[in-house]
Amino acid sequence: MTAPNPDQAGDDPEERDSGLARERTSLSWTRTAIAFAAVGGTVLKENLATGLIILVIAPVIWQLGRVSRRAIPGADGGPPAMAEVSATRLFFITVSIVGVALLCLILVILGRSAPGALR
């Protein structure tokens, strides 16, 4: 894969300003945090404690999306590699989703359901 040549900027605004890619990624993090909040809100109706646990994850994810790698000291004193920062943040999201899925499975198996709520 070849990296874009900054001297040959095309009509694509992103080619002229890579900050747009950062902004789109930041918005993507915000949407993910909102998705967690929506799941938490849904579970809240079924089980208060479980819903609150999931709701707490939402602001953590929103904050993770705002972490700048310059703010984290690397092994050599400079900023760490982008992959290292991303891997830690994305690993947290993965563990969170697996945890949420397990909690939901436990709720579905053991919890009291309200069948027919859509009837």
Add this chain to the structure above:
Amino acid sequence: MSWTTRLAALLPATVDRDAGGTEPDPRFTFANERTFLAWSRTALALVVAGLAIVQLLPPFPGVPAGRHLLGMPLIALGAVLAVAAYAEWVRNQRALRRGEPMPVSIMPWILAATITGIAIIAAVVLLLSALR
């Protein structure tokens, strides 16, 4: 390669240690991260859909376990997709760093196959329910 070795290779510290190559163009890294986040939201949507099926749908007459049969695989698929999305991100990032061709993604196949399976189960459950 054993499953434990494969899982250990996904840990953030291992990812950094095995990264190799050079730091790619940030736009590619951001795009890879956005793809992971999009898959994560898909996984969360599946979990909520599974929960909603069990908690909100009325029971299927004659098929008491029908709602669980439809909802629980969706929740499990959400968890599987989340792990697969992370593994995919690691593979893509490694390819970007080393200037290798991007690996083929199996995630659309997993999603399509499972949803097709659940659609077939839903059709059978509805049919059994209607015949009662």
